[in-house]
Each structure stands twice: as structure tokens, then as C-alpha cells.
Amino acid sequence: MTTDQPTHYRKAEQDFRWEGVEKMPYKEDERALFKAVTRQILFSDPALDGELRYFEVAPGGFSTLERHEHVHAVMIFRGHGHCLIGDTVRAVAERDLVSVPPMTWHQFRATGDALLGFLCLVNARRDKPQLPTADDLAVLVKDPVIATFLGGTPAVSTSDDQTKT
Ligand code: MN
Numbered sequence: 001m002t003t004d005q006p007t008h009y010r011k012a013e014q015d016f017r018w019e020g021v022e023k024m025p026y027k028e029d030e031r032a033l034f035k036a037v038t039r040q041i042l043f044s045d046p047a048l049d050g051e052l053r054y055f056e057v058a059p060g061g062f063s064t065l066e067r068h069e070h071v072h073a074v075m076i077f078r079g080h081g082h083c084l085i086g087d088t089v090r091a092v093a094e095r096d097l098v099s100v101p102p103m104t105w106h107q108f109r110a111t112g113d114a115l116l117g118f119l120c121l122v123n124a125r126r127d128k129p130q131l132p133t134a135d136d137l138a139v140l141v142k143d144p145v146i147a148t149f150l151g152g153t154p155a156v157s158t159s160d161d162q163t164k165t
Contacts, residue, residue: 010042016056016078016117018042033131036061036110042119049124056117057081057110060152065107066129070122072100074108078117081110082154087140089149092116105132105140111154 010019017023018040026037036058043052054077057063065084074083080093084107085100092098092108098118100106110116132140141147148154 016054018054034062034064037063044124046124051122051124053120053122054117055108055120056115057108058115059110059113061115062109062152063107064129065105065132065150067103067105067132068127068129069102070126071102072098072106073121074098074100075119076116077119079110079114081108081112081114081116082149083108084146084149087143087146089145089154091154105136107150109149109152109154111152 007020010021012018021040021042024039024041026034026039038056040054041051042054043050055063056078074097076092076094076096076098078094080091083090083092083098084105085098086104086106090098108116108118137150141150145154
């Protein structure tokens with residue numbers, strides 16, 4: 001078997017790695033759009049038209065706050081943290097499922113001491129994420145729960161939902 005043949009089996013390795021899967025650190029962004037996030041593309045096959053990725057956010061890190069037409073299906077896979085979906089901040093932990101609808105602001109944060117690892121299923125062909133404008137952010141932070149979340153220290157400390165009131 002040569003290395004350029006398709007691989008139909010990738011053995012799990014130590015530390016949430018998989019055989020032959022490159023671990024890509026997200027480059028740090030001068031606008032601090034995201035922090036301490038790595039990405040591994042686990043499945044990407046043109047015949048499927050979807051991709052399964054594994055993201056890992058180090059403690060204190062966060063994914064990009066963004067929205068787009070394509071959707072995400074997320075399973076929390078390791079650790080715990082919080083996510084913002086639309087106008088709702090929730091604590092999330094291993095095996096929780098999170099759906100991100102079209103054009104919905106979303107961000108995942110590894111709050112506290114734990115990292116946050118999650119599987120993310122996404123369309124292979126997808127639109128480019130939109131970033132919040134200053135006006136968008138001003139609307140979001142009117143909600144104190146969201147403001148606290150974006151500040152990195154969510155008031156939500158249990159797995160209970162905390163929804164906008
Ligand atoms: Mn997204």
C-alpha cells in the first residue's frame with residue numbers, strides 16, 4: 001500500500017489525534033478573533049459533500065465569533081466550556097449536541113481550567129463566515145449574559161441553560 005492511496009481506517013492515537021491526520025494550529029489573528037484553537041479534518045470526501053472536523057480549544061481559548069448560511073452539527077467530545085448560539089449562552093460538556101442554524105452568531109469557549117474539544121460536521125461547499133461589525137457587537141453585548149461570555153468569564157457555571165430573559 002502506498003501513502004497516496006485512500007485510507008479507509010485511521011487508528012486513534014494518543015491525546016485525541018488520529019493516524020495520518022494533520023493537526024493544524026489556527027494562526028493567531030491580530031484582531032484576536034480566535035485564540036488557542038487547533039483543527040483536524042477527520043473526514044473530507046467529495047462524494048459525501050461534507051466534512052467532519054475536530055476542534056480543540058485550550059483553556060481560556062475561543063473559536064471565532066461568526067455567522068454564515070451553512071449550518072454546523074456539533075458534538076462536544078472532550079472537556080467542557082460554554083457556547084453562544086444566537087442569543088443564548090449555554091454550558092456544554094462531553095457528548096452534548098449543539099446545532100448552529102443559518103446566519104446565527106456562534107462561538108465556543110473553553111472557560112475555566114478545562115479544554116474544550118468538539119466534533120463539527122459541516123458542508124464541504126460552504127459560504128465564507130461573516131464577522132460581527134461594531135454595531136452587531138453592540139447589540140450582542142446589550143445582553144449581560146452574552147457580554148460576560150464574550151468577556152471570557154461566563155456567569156453560567158453549571159450545565160443548566162441560561163437563556164436570555
Ligand atoms: Mn462557524
